[in-house]
Amino acid sequence: MTQSNPSGFNRRDFLRAGSLGTLGMLLGSMDSVAEIRAPAVSNKDDEDPGEPVPCAVIGAGPWGREILDTLARLPGAPVAAVCETYEPFRRRASGLAGDAEAVEDYRAILDDPEVKAVIVATPSHLHREIAVEALEAGKHVYCEAPLASTIDDARAIARAAREVKDKQIFQAGQQFRAEPQHHHVRNFLQAGALGQPLFVRSHWNKKESWRRAAPTSEREAEINWRLKTDSSAGLIGEQGIHSLDIASWFLNARPKAVAGRGGILYWNDGRGIPDTVHALFEYPGGINYTFEATLANSYQGIGDLICGSDSAVMIQENRAWMFREADAPLLGWEVYARQEQFFEKTGISLVADATQLIQEGLDPATDAPEPEPSIYYSLKDFFACIRENRTPHADFNVGFEAVVTAVTAHEAVLNQSTTTFKDEWFDV
C-alpha cells in the first residue's frame, strides 16, 4: 500500500504542503507508475439540490433508458414525461420513470409548460429537429453526443442554443467534461506533470456487430441507422467523439489536420460504415493524436494514453494512472500510492485531494469516495447549471467543435484521405 518514506517527511505534513508546486522536495526512490484518483466528491448536496426542475426524456432506446435510471437517482430532476415513437421501447421506458407520462410525439412535451428541460437521446441524425424546436419552445436542452451526424445539423443546433444562451441552458452530451476524474487528470496535465507533451492515443475496441435486431424489416432498417453512411457518423462520430473531445480539451487546442483510414474488414453484411478505423490528427506544436477503433477485436477495450517527456497518463473508464520516467521530477504525491502491476511496470495508485480526506480523519489510500458513472455527473451538472444559470462545461461550442472534428475525421476515413481543418469550420 503506502510506501516507506525515506525522507522522514510526515505523510500528513507532506500532504498539507503537497501540490505540484512542491516538486522535487521529496528524496528517495519512487516507483514509476501512479494511479490518479478523482477528488473527493461530496454527495452531501445531492439530497437537497434546490428547486426541482421537471424534465422529459426524448428517445428511450438502451441509452435513453440509462438516462432515465440516472435521473431516478438524481434528486431535483423529476421526469414528467418520456417520448418514444417505438411502442415496445415506450412501454419499457414508462416503467422506469415513475409517474411520467409516456408519449409518442415529442411536440406534446414541448407544448407542456410544466416541462422545463428536455434530454434528447434519439438517434443522432434525428437530434436537429427536436433540439432546435425544444430550444425555440423555451426548454433547457441536454443533447446527447454527437450533437448530430452532420456538421450542418450540429451548427443549426448550436446556433439555436446561442440564440437563447442568456435565458436557457444548453449542454452537449460529452459527459466526461463534467466528470471529476477527467477534470482532475486535466489539472495534473495543465500543471506540467507530463513534461513536454508528445502524443495522445485513444482506442475503442469491441467485438460486436453494432447491428440490432427487430421483429419487422421496417423497424430493423430504422434501428440500424448507425450502419448507414447517410445517417451515421461512424465509429469515430458515435463513439470516438468522446475521446476526440478529451484530446482537444486536454491539449487545449483544435486539430489542424486529420488523415483517415479504415474499412469493412470483418462485418461484411451489407453495411456502409467501416468496422475498423484509424485517424491521425495533427495538433499544434507537432503533437499527434491517434484514434483507433474496431468492432472485430476487444483487446484493451476503451482507453486513452497521453504521453509526455516526464510521464504517460493512462485513462481507462473512470480510472487513471501515471507512469513516471525515472528522470522525471518528483511530484510529491507518490507517497500515498497503492501499487499495481502493469506488465513489467509497477503501478502506484494515487488519491487526489488527499488533504481533505486526512482532515476528515480518513486514509486516502482506502477511504476515497468512489465515483458515480460519468452520465450521473453530467446530468447533475446540467440541472445545477439550470438552477444557477451558469454555462455548462460542455456548452454548444464544445459540442459543435467535437462534431466538426469527428465528422471531418469520419469523412477522411470514408475517403481514405487527409483533410486540413480551416479555422472558420469551427465557427458556430
Added chain:
Amino acid sequence: MEPASPQLLYRETPGDDPGAVTVARNAMATRFEILLYGEDPVRLRAAGEEALAEIERVEARLSFYRPDSEISRINRDASRGPVRVSARVFHLLLRAAELSRASDGAFDITVAPLLRTWGFTARQGKVPCAADLEQALGRVGTRHLKFDETKRTVAFDRSGVEIELGAIGKGHALDQAVEILREGGISSALLHGGTSAVYALGAPPGEEAWKIAIPAPSSAAATPENTGDPGRPRFLAVIPLRDAALSVSAGWGKWFEIEGTAYTHILDPRTGSPVSERRLTAVAGPGCTDGDALSTGLLAGGLSLFDRIAGHASCRRALFMGWPPGAPKPTIRSHRIEMESHAE
C-alpha cells in the same frame, strides 16, 4: 477444493446445428451464452449481442465489486440515510426481500457479512469466534432494509449491513436478456449464465421443448451412485423447458474441514452456520430471478423447506438432494421432476 463453477446443466437437445447462432460474453465472473435459432443468422447475432449488452448493463448496476454500481452506492451510504435507486434496482430489491420471506429467510441478499466471517469470500474457510459470528448475524436479514416506495429509496437500519445480489444477479440478467430477445422478435433461444441458471425461450425447431439435463455430482462429491463412465456425465434428471427457467444450486463443489469437522459452503443465514450435508437443488419456473432465489433458499434451508418452496407461485418443478454425512444414500425429494433410474 474443487473448481468453483462446476457445470451444473447440460443441453440434451438438439445437437450441433449449422442453422444456430451462438454468442457469448464474460460477465458477473462467469460466462453467459445464448444459442439462437431463426432464419437470418445476421439478425440472430444482432439480437444475441443486444441481449449480452443488456447483461453487461445489469452487471454495471448490480455489481458488488464495481464502485460505481448502484449496489455499491447503497452499501456505502444506506446506513447513513435513504439512498435513491433506479426503478429497476428498487423493484429487484423489493422482489428479493419478498423471496427472502417466501423462503423463511433461507435466501437472503444481506448474507455477505456472514460469508466474510466464515472466510467464504476469500475462498479460505475458517471458523469464526463467537463474537465475530454474533456481530455478523446482527447485520444479516432483510428486516434491516428499509424501503420507501414513494421516494424509491433504500436505507439500512444499522451500519455494517450489505446487499450482495450474487445469488440472483445472473438470473435477473437472464430475465432482462430474454425481454430484449423477445423485443427483437426472437422466438427460439436458450440462454444460460455459468450453466447454473438457464432460460428456454420457445423450443428448438421441430421440438416440443428444450431438454436440459442436471448431471450427477462428480466422483469427487463421493456419491455412491456416481460410478458410471467418468468421460460422460450421468444425468440425475432431464427436464423439458419451454418459455421457462431452470436454476440449479449445488453445495458439493466447495467444502472445507477444520479439526475433524467438515463444513460445506452452504451457509444458512438463519443460523449463521454452514450446513454439514452436501446438497443439490433445482427449481424450474417462469423466471430466472425467482428460480435462482428459490433454489438458493432450498439449498440453504434444506429438506424442511421443500414443501414451502415447491408450493411457491414461481416454482413449477423442484428437486432436492442431500448427502448427510455417513448416510449410505442421498435424501431425494422431487416435485414434478422425474429422476433418471440410476439416480435413485
